[in-house]
Amino acid sequence: MKKLTKNIALLSAGLATAGALGTVSADAAKYKTIRWSQSDILSSMDPSKTTTNIDFTAITATGDGLYRANQKGDFVLSAADSVEESEDGLTNTFKLKPDLKWSNGDPLTAHDFVYGWQRTNDPKTASQYAYLYSGINNADAIQKGDEKDLSKLGVKALDDQTLQVELEKPMPQLKSILANAPFFPQNEKFVKHAGKKYGTAAKYTLSSGPYKMKKWSGSSDTYTLVKNKNYYDADVVKTPKIKMATVKEQNTGYNLYKSNKLDYTTLSPEQVKKAKNTKAYRTIPEATTAYLQLNEKKVKAFKNTKVRQAFSYAIDRETFADKILTGSATPAKTFTATKLVKDPNTGKDFAKSAAVKGVNTYNLKKAQKLLKQGMKEAGVKKIKVQMLTDDTSGAKRSAQFVQSQYEKLDGVKVTIKTVPFKQRINLSEKRDFDMVVSLWGADYADPSTFLDLYKSDSSFNEGGWKNEEYDQLLDDAANKNVNDPKARFKDLTKAEQILDKEAGLVPLYYRSQAALQRTSIKHMVTNTSGASFDWKWAYKK
Amino acid sequence: MFKYVMKRLGIIVFTLILIISATFFLMKLMPGSPLANAERLSGDQQRLIEAQYGLDKPLLVQYWNYLVNALHLDFGTSFQFQGQPVSTLIAQRIGPSAQLGIQAIVFGVIAGIGLGAAAAVRRNTKTDTALSILAVLGISVPSFVVAALLQYYIGLKLDWLPIAGWEGFAYTILPTIALGLQPLAISARFIRTEMVEVMGSDYIELARAKGLSRSEIVWKHALRNSLIPLVTLIGPMAVNLMTGSIVIEQIFTIPGIGSQFVNSILTNDYPVIMGTTIVYSMMLMVVLLITDVVYGLIDPRIRLAD
Amino acid sequence: MAEQATGLTAEGFDFIPMDRAMTAEKIDRPALSFRQDAWRRLKKNKGALVSFWILIIVFLFAFLSVPYANPKTTSHQDVMQQNLPPKLPGNIPGLRGETVVDGEKIDAYADAGLPKDVYHPFGTDEFGRDLFKRVLYGTRVSLEVALIAALIDLVIGITFGMISGWMGGRVDLVMQRIIEIVSSIPNLVVFVLLILIMKPGMFSIALGIALTSWVTMARLVRADVLSAKEQDYISAARTLGSSSWWIGLKHLLPNMSSTIIVQLMFTIPSAIFFEALLSYMGLGIPVPMASLGTLLNDGQKVFQFYPYQLIIPAIVLSVIMIAFNLLGDGLRDAFDPRTRD
Secondary structure (H helix, E strand, C coil): CCCHHHHHHHHHHHHHHHHCCCCCCHHHHHCCCEEEEECCCCCCCCCCCCCCHHHHHHHHHCCCCCEEECCCCCEEECCEEEEEECCCCCEEEEEECCCCECCCCCECCHHHHHHHHHHHHCHHHCCCCHHHHECECCHHHHHHCCCCCHHHCCEEEEECCEEEEEECCCCCCHHHHHCCHHHCCCCHHHHHHHHHHCCCCHHHCCCCCCEEEECCCCCCCCEEEEECCCCCCCCCCCCCEEEEEECCCHHHHHHHHHCCCCCEEECCHHHHHHHCCCCCEEEEEEEEEEEEEECCCCCHHHHCHHHHHHHHHCCCHHHHHHHHCCCCEEECCCCCCCCCCECCCCCCEHHHHHCCCCCCCCCHHHHHHHHHHHHHHHCCCCEEEEEEEECCHHHHHHHHHHHHHHHCCCCEEEEEEEECHHHHHHHHHCCCCCEEEEEEECCCCCCHHHHHHHCCCCCCCCCCCCCHHHHHHHHHHHCCCCCCHHHHHHHHHHHHHHHHHCCCCEEEEEEEEEEEECCCEECCEECCCCCCEECCCCEEC | CHHHHHHHHHHHHHHHHHHHHHHHHHHHHCCCCCCCCHHHCCHHHHHHHHHHCCCCCCHHHHHHHHHHHHHCCCCCECCCCCCCEHHHHHHHHHHHHHHHHHHHHHHHHHHHHHHHHHHHHCCCCHHHHHHHHHHHHCCCCCHHHHHHHHHHHHHHHCCCCCCCCCCCHHHHHHHHHHHHHHHHHHHHHHHHHHHHHHHCCHHHHHHHHCCCCHHHHHHHHHHHHHHHHHHHHHHHHHHHHHHHHHHHHHHCCCCCHHHHHHHHHHCCCHHHHHHHHHHHHHHHHHHHHHHHHHHHHHCCCCCCCC | CHHHHHCCCHHHCCCCCCCHHHHHCCCCCCCCCHHHHHHHHHHHCHHHHHHHHHHHHHHHHHHHCCCCCCHHHHCCCCHHHCCCCCECCCCCCCCECEEEECCEEEEHHHHCCCCCCCCCCCCECCCCCEHHHHHHHHHHHHHHHHHHHHHHHHHHHHHHHHHHHHHCHHHHHHHHHHHHHHHCCCHHHHHHHHHHHCCCCHHHHHHHHHHHHHHHHHHHHHHHHHHHHCCHHHHHHHHCCCCHHHHHHHHHHHHHHHHHHHHHHHHHHHHHHHHHHHHHCCCCCCCCCCCHHHHHHHHHHHCCCCCHHHHHHHHHHHHHHHHHHHHHHHHHHHHCHHHCC
């Protein structure tokens, strides 16, 4: 039994070299297969029907939008060659690159974009990401079913190479969302031919991006990406093959990485402590914030600003991030996540420049004092609340720490309720909780993707906090000042600061992904919104 | 015999109908929507999605449709895997699980027979105690612990066998051992008890009196007669394996039905949860039926009631 | 020769008492009740006896430690004392609180800047919680879950089995079908569906386990009732006009006690074991409570770095499991007249 695998590996390696003698291309010899891992299974390759981040990554590897995030994280034109913006910012005319092709050789034209966009907005498709189109002419009306004519959607093919996009209102996030999977072109002939099966297995996918999908049955744990020779930018794509494995157990991933069977694996906090001094260690920011929502409708005391502030001051975020969530979190001082977008006024990261000194920090004395005053004002003697959270091991870890922080407050008693993810979402929607640990990841690179959630009429404002000035500032940012980035960011900064000072919610940490990634892999692109990874430029020597 | 099997099949179908009904109504009680971004869907979109899955019809109609389809092995389409029929999903994943289950039973039973027989022959000696404790260990350390230890020491440290994956026979060895420990323990204990009893019975005395050698007695008479009732244990073992496989599949990243089941629970994918439940029950009932029939065939003392 | 025989004198004879029939049939073993007999035989089985005492000790430790290891003390966090290896006073190898960093042994306690008199016999976990307390508490919770499950199992199983066996006929037939149906549903599936609908907690877990395991008990009880029904003492009781309930309680139950006790010895450990498995899937005892299962699951995640966090609860669980199993085997042998030696 000893060395069984090694022998097998040697044997197959021998066969491979014997069989492929002389036929190995220079490229393939130079650049090795990248072996990546994902924590959950791929569920759909249909850009209109995708629901998860994992899907976004795979679709982005096999597709291309008008824009694509480059290695610096900037959104640059990709399938489009040039863009002309009208003066009011409401009409964008894109000229596509010449001779774009699908992986099956079909020419890729502006009509493919129109078809893909219409299909996503068609209520019959029931796309769960169609809301990203909100702002594009008639998108909302079509999704609601008020407008039955799909051709009224604000996208037109003026000719095979020219695409015109019309907006209802300026969309500062436009570039960022156009790089996302639901905005990719779709080949009408292919989609119609595949019918219901479109995007449900490798053979029912068609690539417009750097790679083609292979060996995916629709529910298999593994898939393979191979270079797409028909991609316009195929010259830059160096890697011949990427193999993806689904690894749910971090111990397994860690072992596979250590035995050189994987090139990338995510790490648990304990693994981080051992691995953080190695060269392969890296943390990947996710533009995701974990925060507590305090339900003002259910718990009377949470209507009191001082009580809410006390609940924020009581949490030692530094210890939380360093010792408990080691590697996968940084202390959050704002609701808007870091590494999302730069503030044009300061040139610095928005979350950093908007943070208010002394707010959302740890100060137990202050917390105790505020709590005492607040409880008196609210007329309550005790606050007994249940904290709702997910039943994953990471969520349980966080919940236990937060609970222990609140144990230190006199008159507060917190219990934990853990439920599966989808149930937590559902209970939050129904406002059926006292306090809930929520996570929000950015849909696009703009603070409004976070701040809009806590407008008083937003369905995601599950705590029920209300502030007129806050609503007004966000309204200004979306309308009055929409074409003036500086004024707009001033509004957004002010709104963020109001939310933080008033403790409308309690930001806990910005999530990141601690991982080991083999140092031989170069030019790997990671994104904080949309697809997590992009292998377009990546290679392994 | 034929009549007996037909009767049992009838009961299986009846049981299935009950199970389908129970899971159907339990699912209706479950909180949580399976849709991602449900809040961002317009009322029309939600209605359309519901219509696509037939959720717009009255409950009893839904129930009837589901029941009829389920009996034809059509469990609807998955919520999570857009457009994938549940039966295809299960069919694609049942192979590895079945292979692993069979291997684990074969390994566990054979090793268990060896251990159990050795213990019985050396009854009430230190060897017996040691073997008994060894056998009980198999059911006293949870499989996820055994699996993690095997993976770390045999897979990573010693590098004898693959750590995880599903690419050939070598990949199945560690999971088979981890999963097979429980059948091993069960069958070892069973064989020991049976053999101790058989060894004390009159016909063994007779064989001894006839001057048969010790090994002949043990192998030809005692063991053979102890093996027959072991068949009845396969059913309960199969149940345990289904539970165990969920853990093992996750740790060794095996693309089986167990990891799918966990996944469907986490994502509220009702059609998959229901489909898997029904398939699991069906497999179990068929295994039970087969073991009963086999038992009736090999043991002349048992006559299956018509 | 004849003379010799006549050498017998009157003194050589004894008067035989009246009850000589008794003496003639006197059994050379002391007259023992069934229970005494079983206990005597159990005592001869060393493995079972040791297991018995081990279990007594485990129960005592688990249930008498309430003032020391309770929800409050076991959830006390001190992040400064994260993941410390076991340490006891005295210089015992392996319990010096040492850890290996880059091939060098260092004192993890001194490294964490702790005073000399800080001791954690089982070390601490990721939150700096004392594992000795948590293992005590976890053992208690596991035993409680198992006992509740066993109790529910007992009530459902015995009632079902007795009614089915006693009533016979159609009732029995229907009840047998029910047993068949229940046992052909995979227990994990039932459990998961149940836990998703009910509030997670100790009782729902115990109920879930019991609902999937009562079938065996019911089967055994039914078989016992069926054989007892044919016996004379039951017919006698019937003829004397005792009600069915009375017969069940007064005559059947005591006679089945051995079957029930033996079965319990297997139900309890399998409930503990099942809870451990559920912990792995995140469906076990809710945080911040602990059970042997959740401790094992937490330990399993970090065993490459802090092996003691896995080994200690694993040993405790194994000892309990083995003890229950050996005791169960011993009791079965002891109660079984055929194995009388």
